[in-house]
Amino acid sequence: MLLSIIQGIFNKKSDTQLNELVWKAKSGDEEVMNELLIAFTPFMKKTASFVCNRFIDDSDEEFSIAMVGFHEAVLKYKPEENASLQTFAHLIMKRRLIDHIRKEAVRTANVLLTIDDDVDAKPREYAFDESSIFSYSEERRAEERREEMAEYATLLQEYGLSFRELAEVSPKHADSRKTAFQIAQIMAETPEFYEHLLENKRLPMKQLEHIVEVSRKTIERHRKYIIAVTLLLNNDFTYIKEYVKGELI
Structure with missing residues (x-):
C-alpha cells in the first residue's frame, strides 16, 4: 500500500509529499524507510552501474553499497539545504562506491601504491594548511x-x-x-x-x-x-x- 503511494508521488513529482516520507524515515519509521529503499532500487542500480561502468544487479556487492549510501542520504537529507533527494543521494552513493573501488584496488594489489594519496586528495584540495598560509x-x-x-x-x-x-x-x-x-x-x-x-x-x-x-x-x-x-x-x-x-x- 505504502509503495503504491510512493510511486504515485513520483508520478506527480510532489516534493512536499516525498519530503514528508523522508522525514518519517529519518524519525525512525522503518516501514517508510524500507518502502523508500524498494521504490528507489532502480535508481540505486543505475547509479552503481554508472559509477562501476558495468551492469549491477541485486547480487552484486556494489548494489549493497549503493543501498547503504542511499540509506545514509535519506538520514542526512535536508530539503531546505540540499537539492532533490535524488541528486543528493547520487553524490553520496557515488562516493561510497568510489571508496569501495579504491579499497578493493589496494587489497588486490596488496600494496598501497598511490591509492592512499588519492583517497586523501579531495579533503586536502579544499583545506588550508594554516602554518603555511601564515x-x-x-x-x-x-x-x-x-x-x-x-x-x-x-x-x-x-x-x-x-x-x-x-x-x-x-x-x-x-x-x-x-x-x-x-x-x-x-x-x-x-x-x-x-x-x-x-x-x-x-x-x-x-x-x-x-x-x-x-x-x-x-x-x-x-x-x-x-x-x-x-x-x-x-x-x-x-x-x-x-x-x-x-x-x-
Whole structure:
C-alpha cells in the first residue's frame, strides 16, 4: 500500500509529499524507510552501474553499497539545504562506491601504491594548511589571490563567461543556488561529464537530466553558474575555493 503511494508521488513529482516520507524515515519509521529503499532500487542500480561502468544487479556487492549510501542520504537529507533527494543521494552513493573501488584496488594489489594519496586528495584540495598560509606576508597572499582571479577569469573567457555576467546570472535564492552547486559538483566528480564540458564547452544535458531530479529548463537557466563552479572545483584555485567550502557535500 505504502509503495503504491510512493510511486504515485513520483508520478506527480510532489516534493512536499516525498519530503514528508523522508522525514518519517529519518524519525525512525522503518516501514517508510524500507518502502523508500524498494521504490528507489532502480535508481540505486543505475547509479552503481554508472559509477562501476558495468551492469549491477541485486547480487552484486556494489548494489549493497549503493543501498547503504542511499540509506545514509535519506538520514542526512535536508530539503531546505540540499537539492532533490535524488541528486543528493547520487553524490553520496557515488562516493561510497568510489571508496569501495579504491579499497578493493589496494587489497588486490596488496600494496598501497598511490591509492592512499588519492583517497586523501579531495579533503586536502579544499583545506588550508594554516602554518603555511601564515608564513606568507599579507602582500604575498594578496598577490597570489590576484593571480588566481586573473587565471580563473581567463579560463572563464574560454566558455564565454565573465565575472560581471556571473554576478548577474548567479541564483538569487539559497535553494536554487544549492541545487545548481550540487549539479556542478556532480559535473566535477564525473569524468565523463567533465570531459564532455572540456571538449564541447557545454553541459551534457541529456545525461544530467537522467541523474538530477530537476527539469532541463532549470538546468539551462543556471547553465552558466554550473559551468563556472565546475571549472572552479576541478582546477587549482586554492584561495577562491575557500569561499565555497560551505557549499560542498
